[in-house]
Amino acid sequence: MSGNSNRIKSKLSAIFKRYVNGEASAEEERFVERFYQQVGDQKENADINFDHLEQEIKQTIDNQISSKNKVIKLSYSPYIRLAACLLLVCTAVFVIFRMSGSDSSSKSLQTTGIAKENPILSIGAEKSYPLDEEVQDSSAYRIIDDQKVFLLSALAEEIADDAPRKITNPTKKVFTFLLDDGSQVWLNAHSSIEFMSSFNKTERMVHVSGEVSLDVAKREQDGKPMPFFVKTPLQTVEVLGTQFSMNTQEAGEESVVLLEGKIRLKHNKYNTSVVLTPNQKAFLSPSNNRILVASADENNKVRAWRKGLFYFEGEQVADVMKELAQWYEQPIQVDQTVQELPITGMISRYEQLMDVLEIMEMTNNITFVEKKGVIYVTAND
Structure with a gap:
């Protein structure tokens, strides 16, 4: 592995570590959240050992939800695979960090001001x-x-x-x-x-x-x-x-x-x-x-939803979209040509459905279009 790829790997590792520990700067936090949008511009780093780096990142993902080290496999362009893997790590880390972050200031038990967003x-x-x-x-x-x-x-x-x-x-x-x-x-x-x-x-x-x-x-x-x-x-x-x-x-x-x-x-x-x-x-x-x-x-899958994550392992597109439609309460129509296409991966349960779909589009041969409140899933020609 070249010195350049080593430096990139070391820098990413340090950023993710600071992010998990709550020590990342505002700029680093924005980097983590938006990293997948920027990876496409880094194609000059072609000497990165994508397979090795991807394997380590995917291992980190699985360790967040299970002691069983089952590898999540993604496909297509190595740059897209790397971007997706790094994004999945970021989202998993982000969810876990939010749950285990610093304690809020002490407040006594209250019975007023109950909002819909509270259990x-x-x-x-x-x-x-x-x-x-x-x-x-x-x-x-x-x-x-x-x-x-x-x-x-x-x-x-x-x-x-x-x-x-x-x-x-x-x-x-x-x-x-x-x-x-x-x-x-x-x-x-x-x-x-x-x-x-x-x-x-x-x-x-x-x-x-x-x-x-x-x-x-x-x-x-x-x-x-x-x-x-x-x-x-x-x-x-x-x-x-x-x-x-x-x-x-x-x-x-x-x-x-x-x-x-x-x-x-x-x-x-x-x-x-x-x-x-x-x-x-x-x-x-x-x-x-x-x-x-x-x-x-x-x-x-069960341990993933406990952490606020979606987990799919070889599931057909039709079944995946049924789960997403139920969760986000938005109708999704799947074209017959892609209904049986298998999907494997893990991703945070974002507030917006389109955030999830955009990431899935990066790692699968499918595309999404929204018309009049309905999401249509078709093959990515």
């Missing part, structure tokens, strides 16, 4: 509290796996009440918190979880809606394992200590993905049940008494 804790029908680091005391948060995790136990004295608790996430950001038993919960957009004030005292039962992921802590009661139950309209899940994700967003269907451990599913309507082992996915519907089980290695 909300409701106590019965009378009390509501915004769960946001700009409102709550910084001591109510803990850093776990590079994420800021809210501690419900920090509010124990101020919300002492026998009324049911409900946490709702109306935002487009993943909200994660610890229940009183130490179990960690991730609420995706427009998702919620409910539980009684007796949680972790006489029972461990929660009701969930939307897309929710849980890392259940093991607990004992009277010398015996204390079960943990998760209920939805269609199913009841019993666990003793495991990681899994549930999705009730699809109309007429619910699904569960098991990451670790073992869980038992019971269909609430038909009383049929199955036991899931890791890397299995179950599907339930109100019109079918069978619980369908399929193999599904979705560990990286």
